[in-house]
Amino acid sequence: MSSLPSPSFVPHEAPSFYGLTRARLAERLAERGLPAYRAGQLFSWVYHKRLRDAEGMTDLPRALRRDLVRVCDLRLPRTLSVRASRQQETHKLVLELEDGARVECVSMRTARRLTFCLSSQIGCALRCSFCATGLMGLKRNLRPEEIVAQVIAMGDLHGWQDERFNIVFMGMGEPLANYHAVLEAIRILHDPQGLNLGARRITVSTSGLVPQIAQLAEEGLQLGLAVSLHATTDALRDQLVPVNRRWPLAGLLAAAKAYGQRTGRRVTIEYTLIAGVNDGPDDADRLAAFARELPSKINLIPYNPVPGLSWRRPGPDAVEAFAARLYPRAPAVTVRQTMGDEIWAACGQLGGLGTEP
Ligand code: SF4
Structure with a gap:
C-alpha cells in the first residue's frame, strides 16, 4: 500500500460528505450561519437525486453552492x-x-x-x-x-x-x-x-x-x-x-x-x-x-x-x-x-x- 496520495485525488480541506451524519453536516452549516434544514436538502440531492455537483442543487442559495466545497467534499473514490x-x-x-x-x-x-x-x-x-x-x-x-x-x-x-x-x-x-x-x-x-x-x-x-x-x-x-x-x-x-x-x-x-x-x-x-x-x-x-x-x-x-x-x-x-x-x-x-x-x-x-x- 502506498502512503502517497493517489494522483487522481487531491485532498480537500473539508471533510468528505459521505462520512458526515446529517446532524454533523448541520453543525458545519450552522458554523456558517445556515439553517439545519439545508443538511436535509443536501442529503436529498446526493442520496436521492444522485447529484454530486453543487452547481445543480437549484434550491440551495447560490452562495452556499459556491462555498459548499469548504463545508464538505462531494468527490467519491x-x-x-x-x-x-x-x-x-x-x-x-x-x-x-x-x-x-x-x-x-x-x-x-x-x-x-x-x-x-x-x-x-x-x-x-x-x-x-x-x-x-x-x-x-x-x-x-x-x-x-x-x-x-x-x-x-x-x-x-x-x-x-x-x-x-x-x-x-x-x-x-x-x-x-x-x-x-x-x-x-x-x-x-x-x-x-x-x-x-x-x-x-x-x-x-x-x-x-x-x-x-x-x-x-x-x-x-x-x-x-x-x-x-x-x-x-x-x-x-x-x-x-x-x-x-x-x-x-x-x-x-x-x-x-x-x-x-x-x-x-x-x-x-x-x-x-x-x-x-x-x-x-x-x-x-x-x-x-x-x-x-x-x-x-x-x-x-x-x-x-x-x-x-x-x-x-x-x-x-x-x-x-x-x-x-x-x-x-x-x-x-x-x-x-x-x-x-x-x-x-x-x-x-x-x-x-x-x-x-
Ligand atoms: S476478514 Fe474475517 S475471516 Fe478474514 S481474517 Fe478477518 S475476521 Fe477472519
Whole structure:
C-alpha cells in the first residue's frame, strides 16, 4: 500500500460528505450561519437525486453552492476495476482511496434480493487461517466515508434500479474491530433523509469480539448479527479463528444469545465447511446443539479456495450429508450458494486476488 496520495485525488480541506451524519453536516452549516434544514436538502440531492455537483442543487442559495466545497467534499473514490462473474450475478469492485489503498466490495444478485458485501478494513488483524484477507495482515481501518462510498459505487453500478437492497459487513476486515467507523457509516446509510436503509437490512458479521457484540446490542438498532463460528470445539476454533483464544466459544455463544434476546433478531451462525476438518457428523451434532441454545439460523458455506492455503471444499454429497444431519436438530439451515469464486469475490477470497484493473 502506498502512503502517497493517489494522483487522481487531491485532498480537500473539508471533510468528505459521505462520512458526515446529517446532524454533523448541520453543525458545519450552522458554523456558517445556515439553517439545519439545508443538511436535509443536501442529503436529498446526493442520496436521492444522485447529484454530486453543487452547481445543480437549484434550491440551495447560490452562495452556499459556491462555498459548499469548504463545508464538505462531494468527490467519491475512483472505481479502479469491476469484474463480473460468468452469469453476471456477482460483481467485484475495487475502489482506490485517497492514500492509494485499495478496497474491495462485492454485489450479489439472486432471484430474491440484491446484496452489497462491504469491507470495513484494509486487510485484517485476526488472521483466520482459511481467509485471503487474513493473509494480508491489517493495513488500516476504513473511515465512515470509505464504507458509505462502497454502497454508492455498487448502487451506481446497478443504476439504483432496486428499490431495496441488503448490506452485509462480510468483506475485508472485522467490522467490530473498527466499531465506531462502522456504526457511523450505518447511521448515515440508515438516515431516512438519506438512503434510508432499514437496520433489518443490514448485517454485521463478526469472528467473535465479545465485548463489542454486547455494545452493539445496546445501540438501539435492530441490526442483523452473524457470528462466524466455523468450529464447534475450542481446540479446533483456536486454530481456525485465532481470536477464539481470547474469547472462547462459551462466552461467544452467551454474547450472541444475549444479542438475539435484546434485539429480537435471530443470530446467523456462519459455518464454513472445510473437507476433513470440520465437516464430520460429530461437528454437525455439536453445531445443532449450539444453534438450539439461542434464537438462530445456520448458514453453511462450502469453503472457497485461496491460493497458498491447503484447505479444501467438501464435495456436494458431503455438504448435503452435513446439512441433512443438521435439519431435524437445528432451528433453520441454509447452504450458501457459492457466488463469484471464479472472480475471487466469494467469502474469504478478498485480499488483492484478481484485482488488477
Ligand atoms: S475471516 Fe474475517 S475476521 Fe477472519 S481474517 Fe478474514 S476478514 Fe478477518
